[in-house]
Amino acid sequence: MEPEGPSRALVMSDVATRAGVSHQTVSRVINGHPNVAPQTRERVERAIRELGYRPNTAARALVTGSTRTIGFVTVNINQYGPAQTLVGLERAARAAGYSLSVAVLDEATADAMRDAVDRFMAQSVDAVLALATYDDAAEALHAVHTPLPLVTVQSGGALEEPAVGVDQVAGARLATRHLLDLGHRTVHHVTGPADSQEARDRIEGWRAELAAAGAPVPVCLHGDWTPSSGYEAGRRLAARRRAGEQVTAVFLANDQMALGLLAAFHEEGLEAPRDVSVVGFDDLPEAPYLTPPLTTVRQDFAELGHRAVELVLARLAGRDLHLEPVPPVLLVRSSTGPVPVGSTPAAV
Amino acid sequence: MEPEGPSRALVMSDVATRAGVSHQTVSRVINGHPNVAPQTRERVERAIRELGYRPNTAARALVTGSTRTIGFVTVNINQYGPAQTLVGLERAARAAGYSLSVAVLDEATADAMRDAVDRFMAQSVDAVLALATYDDAAEALHAVHTPLPLVTVQSGGALEEPAVGVDQVAGARLATRHLLDLGHRTVHHVTGPADSQEARDRIEGWRAELAAAGAPVPVCLHGDWTPSSGYEAGRRLAARRRAGEQVTAVFLANDQMALGLLAAFHEEGLEAPRDVSVVGFDDLPEAPYLTPPLTTVRQDFAELGHRAVELVLARLAGRDLHLEPVPPVLLVRSSTGPVPVGSTPAAV
DNA sequence: GCTGTCCCTGTTAGCGCTAACATCCCCGGC
DNA sequence: GCCGGGGATGTTAGCGCTAACAGGGACAGC
Numbered sequence: 001m002e003p004e005g006p007s008r009a010l011v012m013s014d015v016a017t018r019a020g021v022s023h024q025t026v027s028r029v030i031n032g033h034p035n036v037a038p039q040t041r042e043r044v045e046r047a048i049r050e051l052g053y054r055p056n057t058a059a060r061a062l063v064t065g066s067t068r069t070i071g072f073v074t075v076n077i078n079q080y081g082p083a084q085t086l087v088g089l090e091r092a093a094r095a096a097g098y099s100l101s102v103a104v105l106d107e108a109t110a111d112a113m114r115d116a117v118d119r120f121m122a123q124s125v126d127a128v129l130a131l132a133t134y135d136d137a138a139e140a141l142h143a144v145h146t147p148l149p150l151v152t153v154q155s156g157g158a159l160e161e162p163a164v165g166v167d168q169v170a171g172a173r174l175a176t177r178h179l180l181d182l183g184h185r186t187v188h189h190v191t192g193p194a195d196s197q198e199a200r201d202r203i204e205g206w207r208a209e210l211a212a213a214g215a216p217v218p219v220c221l222h223g224d225w226t227p228s229s230g231y232e233a234g235r236r237l238a239a240r241r242r243a244g245e246q247v248t249a250v251f252l253a254n255d256q257m258a259l260g261l262l263a264a265f266h267e268e269g270l271e272a273p274r275d276v277s278v279v280g281f282d283d284l285p286e287a288p289y290l291t292p293p294l295t296t297v298r299q300d301f302a303e304l305g306h307r308a309v310e311l312v313l314a315r316l317a318g319r320d321l322h323l324e325p326v327p328p329v330l331l332v333r334s335s336t337g338p339v340p341v342g343s344t345p346a347a348v
Numbered sequence: 349m350e351p352e353g354p355s356r357a358l359v360m361s362d363v364a365t366r367a368g369v370s371h372q373t374v375s376r377v378i379n380g381h382p383n384v385a386p387q388t389r390e391r392v393e394r395a396i397r398e399l400g401y402r403p404n405t406a407a408r409a410l411v412t413g414s415t416r417t418i419g420f421v422t423v424n425i426n427q428y429g430p431a432q433t434l435v436g437l438e439r440a441a442r443a444a445g446y447s448l449s450v451a452v453l454d455e456a457t458a459d460a461m462r463d464a465v466d467r468f469m470a471q472s473v474d475a476v477l478a479l480a481t482y483d484d485a486a487e488a489l490h491a492v493h494t495p496l497p498l499v500t501v502q503s504g505g506a507l508e509e510p511a512v513g514v515d516q517v518a519g520a521r522l523a524t525r526h527l528l529d530l531g532h533r534t535v536h537h538v539t540g541p542a543d544s545q546e547a548r549d550r551i552e553g554w555r556a557e558l559a560a561a562g563a564p565v566p567v568c569l570h571g572d573w574t575p576s577s578g579y580e581a582g583r584r585l586a587a588r589r590r591a592g593e594q595v596t597a598v599f600l601a602n603d604q605m606a607l608g609l610l611a612a613f614h615e616e617g618l619e620a621p622r623d624v625s626v627v628g629f630d631d632l633p634e635a636p637y638l639t640p641p642l643t644t645v646r647q648d649f650a651e652l653g654h655r656a657v658e659l660v661l662a663r664l665a666g667r668d669l670h671l672e673p674v675p676p677v678l679l680v681r682s683s684t685g686p687v688p689v690g691s692t693p694a695a696v
Numbered sequence: 697g698c699t700g701t702c703c704c705t706g707t708t709a710g711c712g713c714t715a716a717c718a719t720c721c722c723c724g725g726c
Numbered sequence: 727g728c729c730g731g732g733g734a735t736g737t738t739a740g741c742g743c744t745a746a747c748a749g750g751g752a753c754a755g756c
Contacts (some may be wrong), residue, residue, distance in 0.1 A: 011712060022736050027714060035733060054470040059712035060411035063741050069404065069449070069471075078633070083431045090452045099471060101417070101449050104438045123417075123447060220651040227637030260637040285426075286632075289575030289608040291639060359742060375744060383704060407742035411711045555708050 008059040019047035027331040030055060033094065061124045069099045070312060071120035073107045074131040080282055080297065081198075082131055082218055082254075085153060088305025089129060096309050101125060105137075113140035121148060127312045129153060132163075135195045139338055155197040156202045162315060164307045164323055168198050171297040171328035172205025175279040177293070180213050182277060183339045184225040184249035190233040190261065196225075202253045202281065223257045230257025234264025241270075248276055248339050255280035255287050255296055262290060262335070273337030283331055290332045293333035300326055353542065358401045367395035378403055409472045415444060417447045418660060419468035422479035427573065428604075428630055430479055430545075430649065433501060435652025437477060444657050446501025448475060453485075461488035469496060475660045477501060480511075483543045497663040501656055502686045503545040512655045512671055516546050519645040519676035521634040523599045523627040526643070526678055528561050531687045532597035538581040540601040544573075550601045550629065570604045578605025582612025589618070596624055596687050603628035603644055605633050610638060610683075621685030624693060631679055641681035648674055 016023040021040060028036050036044075047053075061067040070093050074082050093100045101123060103116040115132075120128050127149040132138040152163040159203040179187045188212065189206045192199025193222065203220065210217050221236060223229035230252060241247045252258040258280035262272060272278045272292055280287065282296035303326050314321035361590045364371040369388060376384050377392040384392075395401075409415040418441050422430050435448065449471060452462040461478075468476050475497040480486040489500065502512040527535045540547025551568065558565050569584060571577035578600060589595045600606040606628035610620060620626045621639055628635065632648035651674050657694045662669035 013712090024710090024714080024737080025735060026736090031714080035735090037734060040734080052466075054466055056410070056712055057471045058406050058415065058457075059741090059742095060714080061406035062404070062410050062712080062743085064716050065741085067471075076674055077435050078432075084426075086434075086450075087425050087452060090450055091454075094451065099449050099451075100468065101447050102434075103442065103447075104435055111666070117446065118400075118402055123405045123415075227634045231637055256634055256637075259634050263637050263639050263641075266639050284634075286575045286604050286607045289579055289604075289611050291611050293611075293612050371742090372707080372744080373705060376705090379744080383702095385704060386706080404742055407711090408744075409711095410713085410742080413711085561737090565731045 007101060010051055010054065012053075015044065015051055018051060019044045022127050031129070039100045040266060065103065066126050067099075068097060068122045069101050069123065069125045070309070071101045071103065071117075071123065071125040071128045073103045073105060073113065073116045073120075073128065074132075075105045075137050077104050078270065080284055081133075081301070084299075084301035085131060085133070085304060088301040088303070088306070089153075089301065089308055091225035092305040092309035096313060098126070098309070098340040108134060108140050112142040113137070114144045117144050117146050117148070121146060126316060128152065129308055129312060133165075133196055133198045134193075135197065135267075138197065145173040145236060149312065151308060151311050151315065153304065155201045162311055162321075164304060165325050166299040166304060167325035167327055168201035169205035169208065171281060172202040172301070172329075173209040175208035175281065175295075175297050175328040176206045176215075176327065177248040178210070178332065179251060179279060179336060180215060180276055181339055182249070182336060184277065185246065186210060186215040186218055187249045187251050188218050188247055189222045190230060190250065190252040190257055191220050192257075193224045194222065199253050206251055223253065225254050225256060227256045227260035227263075230260030231264045232260070234261035235268070237261070237276075238265060238268040238270055249279075249336075250276060251279045251281075253281055255282045256292060258294055258296070258335075262294075266291075272335045277336040277342055279336055287331075288333060290335070292335045295333045295336040296331055298329045298331055300329070360398055360401075363392065363395045363399055367392045377643055384689070389559075413472060414474050414499075415447075415472045416445060417449055417471065417473045418657070419449045419451065419464075419471065419473040419476045419680075420478075421451045421453060421461065421464045421484050423453045423482065425452050428602075429649070431434075432649035433479060433652060436649040436651070437501075437611065438653070438654055438663075439586065439650065440653040440657035444661060446474070446657070456482060456485040456488050458491035460485050461485070462492045465492050465494050469494060474497065475663060477656055477660060481513075481544055481546045485690065486545070497660065499584045499656060499659050500687065501652065503549045510659055510669075512651060512652060512659055513673050514647040515673035515675055517550035517553035517556065518673075519629060519647070519678075520550040520599070521557040522678040523629065523643075523645050524554045524557035525561075525625060526680065527597040527599060527625055527684060528557065528563060530597070530684060532625065533594065533687070534558060534563040534566055535597045535599050536566050536585060536595055537603055538578060538598065539568050539573045540598040540605075541572045542570070546603050553647040554599055554625060573603065573604060573610035575604045575611075578608030578610075579612045580608070581605065582609035583616070585609070585624075586613060586616040586618055592683055597684075598624060598629075599627045599629075600692065601629055602630040603630045603642060605682075606642055606644070607638060614639075620683045623688055626685040627684055636681060638683070640683045643684040644679055646677045646679055648677070 012023045012026050016026045026044050029041050077083055090100045105112045130141055132141050132152045132153050132154045154163050154165045155168045176187050191203055201272055221233040237247050280294050280296040283296045287294040287296050307323050360371045360374050363374045374392050438448045452668055453460045478489055478500050479594050480489050480500045480502045502511050502513045503516045524535050569581040585595050628642050628644040631644045635642040635644050655671050
């Protein structure tokens, strides 16, 4: 019991000497090989513990080609989703005994992506995880051929490659149905950027749910995730309302835009849910504290990270695993309510 | 020009063969050694380019003991600050040719910290960067002795060890002075958690600025970064106001709490800046879109990451570098304004 | 013209580990 | 009692690279 000291550069033979065996036996114990006498095994384990020995990853990587490290490439991590995904991934990787090496791309070009993957290869990572919810990232990823197992975290829609994702379509349907259930004749939608698969999936879910309910499908407003684009959409929607269009429910592709929209509405004298019901997507930490507390759709990033790592491990083991997209959850708060009286002109 | 193909396992001697030299000459070229004939150097460089060769990091690490990797330990990365710090760090590390390996601790115990550092050592990282803005993390870090260069990212206050940070005290003074300059007699403060050095530094700055201005120092309200605690503080402040206390300006230790407070005020019929001026800290992406747009203090995380890496590099080179804390910036938006008329009772 | 020196390049060893092979010992079967 | 087999352990080679040393050619100085 003396794992102290400034942890000098212990090597395997130090342990071997202490345990009175050869370094190879130590290696066998560490790697859980059979054919080691229980007594010997225990002696070696004790020596390891007493010395506080850790095998040198570089040496191990050199001979095995494996570093028990997963490389994670992402773009645009300033967004809440990607950041949370990173956290979920790290947790899951660590739990599985893997380290996570991170590369944040400035732009999702094929070159940048290839460079990141090449670096990971040179680093001898065991696998690469890539966040590819944007088209450019997905394309860049396609352009990169690597012998490394590659798992993508993408929108839950069409998962062509080994991939995990949250079911965006289902999330959008949840939000839309909630508004429809409250009695709204239809639901307006503020989208995310067109080059985001997630944004498109949310449009699809919204549209599908409206269609299923036989509700009219309004023209959607295009945003880009930023509060500012939500604000813009809010002003335009308010204008449409003044022009006589019936706008009683809005589903936005993320919470930040909802925040902007709420601000614009407020300026226009429109309050949720009194005048308009509003639903976001993401469940930002501040969502419950907006004015009013925002009804939104939550994605379980911890679960997402867990599944991603699970998938990586399966591929590393040669198993082919198919994982269902993670189902999102609707959180009903106070920004949604029944249709305001008098605002429903004689329906069809 | 054929860096294609499924990037087989190229090794140095492949390059050597192609260039018609020995592998050692290739090594010399790669490591920028002098005493290589310009002509030879160019030939080797061309071969490297044509083959798309990248040296194997594991082999290199084994012999040099350096992986050009920096380990980053942090707790609580769900917070905006830590997440942004991570991004800034990765960018800066990559720019310097380093990779970043991330460990997110579940709890900042000495054991967890030691484990993370041990893993980093086994990984042969060149240095460890630790986010230690919380007392437990800082303590845990103290308990870990490692021969690895250790740089901490902490609050800008008392930087005992090699550390970088944002000047929290200055930031708080900026916020407080801004409110004082608007004519407020004093400024109330909602703190962050007591075990956060940053929170304490912000208290200190607030107090110092009040003292400098000869303003009375109100009892502060204690929050914990969450919007919910800000909401709580808002209700209590509103109650105090009703009880006759003069509350015209509030400085909160972060934006999320400001958001909660704004919501509470709104419920109480209090609007900023009409009734009360509010300043936050952090400049969340949504801060400009709150109702009203929030005046806040921004920390430059990119710069922070840059300096942290710079410091690591300096230590690696044996140089002792002292870096000043990064100065924060006040962003004046619409949540602050002059003292509401009539709310200033006959002053002393 | 011979030697010393410097520059360039090649050869060798070894980083710490694991895989493959070699060895040893103990046991059972005939 | 001798031999075969298999489990436990040791020995050796080599992963891809860099550092240290070795060699060899060109050039200056005498």
